[in-house]
Amino acid sequence: xxxxxxxxxxxxxxxxxxxxxxxxxxxxxxxxxxxxxxxxxxxxxxxxxxxxxxxxxxxxxxxxxxxxxxxxxxxxxxxxxxxxxxxxxxxxxxxxxxxxxxxxxxxxxxxxxxxxxxxxxxxxxxxxxxxxxxxxxxxxxxxxxxxxxxxxxxxxxxxxxxxxxxxxxxxxxxxxxxxxxxxxxxxxxxxxxxxxxxxxxxxxxxxxxxxxxxxxxxx
Numbered sequence: 590x591x592x593x594x595x596x597x598x599x600x601x602x603x604x605x606x607x608x609x610x611x612x613x614x615x616x617x618x619x620x621x622x623x624x625x626x627x628x629x630x631x632x633x634x635x636x637x638x639x640x641x642x643x644x645x646x647x648x649x650x651x652x653x654x655x656x657x658x659x660x661x662x663x664x665x666x667x668x669x670x671x672x673x674x675x676x677x678x679x680x681x682x683x684x685x686x687x688x689x690x691x692x693x694x695x696x697x698x699x700x701x702x703x704x705x706x707x708x709x710x711x712x713x714x715x716x717x718x719x720x721x722x723x724x725x726x727x728x729x730x731x732x733x734x735x736x737x738x739x740x741x742x743x744x745x746x747x748x749x750x751x752x753x754x755x756x757x758x759x760x761x762x763x764x765x766x767x768x769x770x771x772x773x774x775x776x777x778x779x780x781x782x783x784x785x786x787x788x789x790x791x792x793x794x795x796x797x798x799x800x801x802x803x804x805x806x807x808x
Contacts, residue, residue, distance in 0.1 A: 590711050590754065590796050593618035596658035598651065600624050600641055600698055601668025602631060605765035606715065609789045610667060617793070622654035625668070641668065641694045647701040655705050663711040663796070664702045666695040666737075671767055673774030676728050683773040684729045691733035696740055703748075711754045711796050714741045718761040718805040726777060745801060756795055758803040760788050783808055 597614055601607040602623030611621050611631045622635040635657040639646040655661050670690045672683050695714055706712070720738035723731035738757050745755035762768070762782035769776065788808060795803055 595662040597663040607667035620658040624650040647698040661705040687733045713756040760808040
């Protein structure tokens with residue numbers, strides 16, 4: 590995928606990998622729309638404030654991205670939440686929040702974007718290493734990300750004839766600060782994670798090259 594002049598929508602661009610992806614894509618000449626529940630702290634992007642857990646808000650966000658840049662070439666799902674603790678300690682509300690943000694949101698947004706994504710475009714999900722290696726103490730989180738990876742595999746097959754590339758990326762623990770802000774529980778001690786800028790560089794490399802699968806060992 591050619592980034593110069595491409596219109597790319599990023600879900601979750603206010604922190605973590607999302608904001609770094611937005612900045613780097615702008616530097617590479619892309620027209621970026623950042624969608625989140627709070628204002629994006631990235632200059633030179635189109636900002637849409639929306640709760641993407643609602644299908645109607647996904648549809649509005651896509652319309653605004655297309656209106657701003659004339660078309661839509663790619664969607665990157667960088668929004669996500671994490672929770673820690675055994676299943677017996679995990680509330681039903683926490684499980685619902687994990688799946689709503691990590692699984693349902695990408696499904697809703699992808700569905701809203703499909704009629705607009707140009708041939709040769711890209712959809713990227715970031716399911717993470719837990720989709721390959723589910724972790725004790727993170728069962729519901731692991732399940733929400735494994736479901737996202739399965740979704741990506743299935744739509745990759747569906748969209749092949751439309752020449753839309755679907756990439757699922759599964760980096761290991763990355764130093765984005767997400768683990769410091771769980772929606773429930775307390776993070777265990779992790780060994781030092783990946784440099785987020787290196788992860789961003791690898792993700793963009795995959796988009797440009799048209800790769801379709803980035804397992805944990807690709808990072």
